[in-house]
Amino acid sequence: MSRHSNTVIPVPNQGWDERIFVFANDELVQTFIVVTQRYVMLVDTMINAATAVQLLQQAQVFLENGRQLLVINTHADYDHAWGNQVFAGPAAQHPALIIGSRLCAARLRDAETQANVTEMAAEEPHIFGDVTPTPPTVLFDEALTIDGGDLTLELFATPGHTPDHIALYIPEISTLLAADAAERPFPFARTAASLPAMRQSLARLAAYQASHVLYCHAPVTMGGQLLENNITYFDKVEQHCRVALAQERPIPAEDSDLIAAIDLPYAQAVPQDESWQTVHEFYQTTGHARQIRAMLEWLTGQMK
Template sequence: MMAHTNNLTLLPNQGWDERILICRNDELVQVFIVVTDRYVVLVDTLINPATAQKLVEYAQPHLAAGRTLLVINTHADYDHAWGNQRFVGQDAAHPAPIVASLRCAARFAQPDAMATLRAMQEAEPGIFGEVRLTPPTVLFDEQLTIDGGDLTLQLFATPGHTPDHISIYIPEIATLLAGDAAELPYPAARTAEELPLMRASLHALVAFEAKTVLYCHAPTAAGPQLLRDNIAYFDALEQACRAALAHGMPSAELVDDADLIARVGCPYADVTPHTDAWRDVHAFYRTAGHAAQLRMMLAWLADSF
């Protein structure tokens, strides 16, 4: 498990619309502040109350001219929604509605959510000791539009990475906040059933033809091309896995990660762009993570063989 910190840095603008601020919690995650005429919108609340508080401090100068604070959870993962208690509850320091999908609220009530919190509190009490699981308060199913006056935030379901995931499109500035629906080097399906949903979500994101695409787990310069690279990655995995199954590939559960990658004939370097950004990712993504996605693909394709 990686060590977490409460560090939060406001990134310098590198060409995106000035009404979008990007804050980075070390190397873990990036979240967004969207400043509209009517609202200051926090897109995700980070890992705990301390990082959520620092996010509010970056937003504070913009809470003027009648603007109201509004919060969005892209999904319920710990690095996106464990700062929610700053905004909801009797002791909320900055009361605000938290908008998310119905599925996001449901995940907070699942037994594994509390089990995950307890495990992380035990491992890193200084970071997670004060976290209380706090579900969102304004819920929608597939789509929701927030009229900010000058900017419109179109929230829409992009399941796959998690069943509750949403992304945001801002048409006035052709900007897409993809969240974790796309990542460098790839978003990770957690079950075989989620894999086709995730790939469909990637195609839905590409269909916007956004000029600016920003991610929670990718460099700010990744741009729209990363969506197409993610699609190409899973297309290449499908092609390799179909060929392996057609040649009698044994059960993926019977071989270790390196052997699986070799048997399928699908090394990470062969199915990703040959650039420094893709080559220099954590070793997990080149080995165990890559093998996990191959297992998901093999399981999903198995019924057709």
């Protein structure tokens, strides 16, 4: 049974500026279109050409009055940038500039990405069989500003979840597109070394105190509170891990034993709302344990 689909549906506006449109690929990921006087900006290209073409069709409605299409990659993960081939490369259906971090381009060129494409194409050829990893074509390092006429998009590095991750802020409407820098229930630190940067990125995003915050992996109604929830989660994990290390408790190999060893079950690390308490079991067990292991590893390194 396929884990992915080519379905792309619009998400109803819940009060944010009418120039921002949100689209969902089932429950996997959300992508944005920002319409300004000068540009129609597609923020991420989803999982393949089929989903990217559907986003293009939505964007084309606004390509009038001299507006140009721009594409932005928040990072190189498959659910965000594997539709890039629609906009760049020899088979591009609608050539456009693709803006992303220099690290994003490097990731889309590396052997790991190609190996992921090969593996996922073998598992789901009808979804990933035609994916060609395509790097962004306009690169920046720390920050880039796009003057859209009526709206300004401030792109800035928010590493942690991945080293190449960027977020976007639109000051005229106090709106933040956080992408994967924050998620429900938490963004994933893939390595212990990435934890400090991820937490710094969360703090930087929260400092904007934006009126509207939209995410790629959280309901559109979460708002800025999700940033605070994520910050609190990692603060709790750090606190409990420090106690466990100070008491020289053994670090079990099994996930459930590890969670018990630091005395922080998932249910106590996150808000008590039902929507948090009923997330997929993976996040409550394996995912939670991975964040604990990363924190323990990082703290142990700091203590040496």
